[in-house]
Amino acid sequence: MNEKQRSILLQSSTHFPPPKGTKLSYGTAGFRADASILQSTVFRIGILAALRSLKTGGAVIGLMITASHNKVSDNGIKVADPSGGMLTQDWEPFADSIANAPDPESLVQLITEFAKKENIPIDGSKAAVVLLGRDTRPSGESLVEAANKGICCVIGAVAINMGIVTTPELHWMVRARNKGMKASEADYFHQLSTSFRCLIDLIPEKSGEDNDAIGKLVVDCSNGVGGEKLQDLTQKLNGFLQIEIRNSGGNSGGILNEGVGADFVQKEKLSPQGFGPSDVGIRCASLDGDADRFVYFTIILNGNNKINLIDGDKILSLFALFIKQQLTILEDSKKPSVGIVQTAYANGASTKYLKDLGLKVIFTPTGVKYLHGKAEEYDIGIYFEANGHGTILFSDLFLNCLEGIKNESSSTENGLEKRKAAKRLWAVGNVMNQGVGDALSGLLLVEGILQHMGWSVDKWNQLYDDLPSRQLKVKVADRSAVITTNAETCVEKPPGLQEAINSLIGKYRQGRCFVRPSGTEDVVRVYSEAETQEEADELANSVANIVQQFLG
Ligand SMILES: CC(=O)N[C@H]1[C@@H](OP(=O)(O)O)O[C@H](CO)[C@@H](O)[C@@H]1O
Ligand SMILES: [Mg+2]
Secondary structure, three states: OOHHHHHHHHHHHOOOOOOOOOOOOOOEOEEEEEHHHOHHHHHHHHHHHHHHHHHOOOOEEEEEEOOOOOOOOEEEEEEEOOOOOEOOHHHHHHHHHHHOOOOHHHHHHHHHHHHHHOOOOOOOOOOEEEEEEEOOOOOHHHHHHHHHHHHHOOOOEEEEEEEEOOHHHHHHHHHHHHOOOOOOHHHHHHHHHHHHHHHHHOOOOOOOOOOHHHOOEEEEOOOOOHHHHHHHHHHHOOOOOOEEEEOOOHHHOOOOOOOOOHHHHHHHOEOOOOOOHHHOOOEEEEEOOOOOOEEEEEEOOOOOOEEEEEOHHHHHHHHHHHHHHHHHHHOOOOOOOEEEEEOOOOOHHHHHHHHHOOOEEEEOOOOHHHHHHHHOOOOEEEEEOOOOOEEEEEOHHHHHHHHHHHOOOOOOHHHHHHHHHHHHHHHHHHHOOOOOOOHHHHHHHHHHHHHHHOOOHHHHHOOOOOOOEEEEEEOOOOHHHOEEEOOOOEEEEOOOHHHHHHHHHOOOOOOEEEEEEOOOOOOEEEEEEOOOHHHHHHHHHHHHHHHHHHHO
16 A cells, blocks of 8 residues: 555544444344444445455445344444445454554555455555435434445545435445446336236236235335335336335335334235234235345234234245246256245245245345345245345346246247246346345236236235244343354354243243344344244243343
């Protein structure tokens, strides 16, 4: 690093002292904390993003300011790599160390050593580009400014501020730019709406056992960024889908993620604010605060806000079933490899359903960075977390194969059907975000498939019955004291805790339970399943007590 660069870094970072007494960590999905202590973190991750761009030959890198489903006073920052996926995990330790560097001198020293080790040309001779985006949190604007200052500290780096966007939109833009494609928000909406239209145009004429699927869809937007974006997207759909938007944020009065949103709906299994008895029988969906996850639900008549939850596992099952059907039509001799990726939070009934379909199911730890990486190993990788975060990835090889079939000229009925199936799958690859889970594209694919099948939401929900489950959060003195293994299903430390959990599980038929420290909140999470809801609740509660006893 030359003297000029060194002095710019030293000088600028004096304006961004790190918070005292807080250790920050990149976590499941970037840094998250109370927004008031994040200025220095985003400044420093701005520097990291510029370095990442330099390291990748000037590729565009994304920086998203969001704390997703967390409360409105929190915020966070995560990095998108050139592919539109999450930051490579190799760089997370560097992110942690610079976020926690106590003073400008040590910060610059860490950067110098890292740049040397990674061979990063940090001498002003090369250009770097970082796209910045944020969700609707009030703290977002000043944090974007701090990130911008960090980026601009690296000589040759420029920041482009995309303003308020959904997390997946920013990832999509990064990917599109790096592929040399048009990458504006209008291009994003165009890709989603035209591929949805393609799916609808290819619906077989006589399909449909009932036509309820065609009624309106009501979407809870968590009072977040998804509200405005879904409104814009709906306009591009030209009436092909009837969507009513609620909890859209802005002037509508509600607070981000408070009693609303996909995380609330999935974890509490209750209807979000603004939904009530008059919505019985209607197909409803809920997005999270930055619109990278979604779940569906229906309101139970006289159910005291209780809902039928159609979670990420069932979304995954619908997608897997549709793709399998289309592959059967293709009858391809070079069968593509298909991998379904879940986490330990997946309902056991969903895993059984998917395996019974003859599909290969793989488990990874929680967090899209793990699921995405695993899904990329297959020609068709479908991954979803139970909370509704996921997507479908197609390999270039498979896309080429589809391209070939789409262009075949056979006019036999069989040839025609194959071409249609290839076009449907092509549309799936285009509607689904190839960088990260995306609630807007996921909604469109669900709606497209329901219309294709002619299924009502209830029919979809009946694919299998969820095993009763319960999720709890436990506040402990130090959640990092819990160390897990085996895709997070087994506690290694503190010693004795897993044995205690096992003996509780043994009391229940179909009992399953695990605990792990959250990577986004200061809690230990408990998940349980059992034959009845009462038993699942009891198991989760008794394990939560044990966790308290071990960890205080
Ligand atoms: C049980 C659960 O829902 N965990 C969520 C949550 O992570 P935790 O590390 O569990 O806090 O937030 C992540 C980011 O949104 C998401 O990927 C993950 O699935
Ligand atoms: Mg989110």
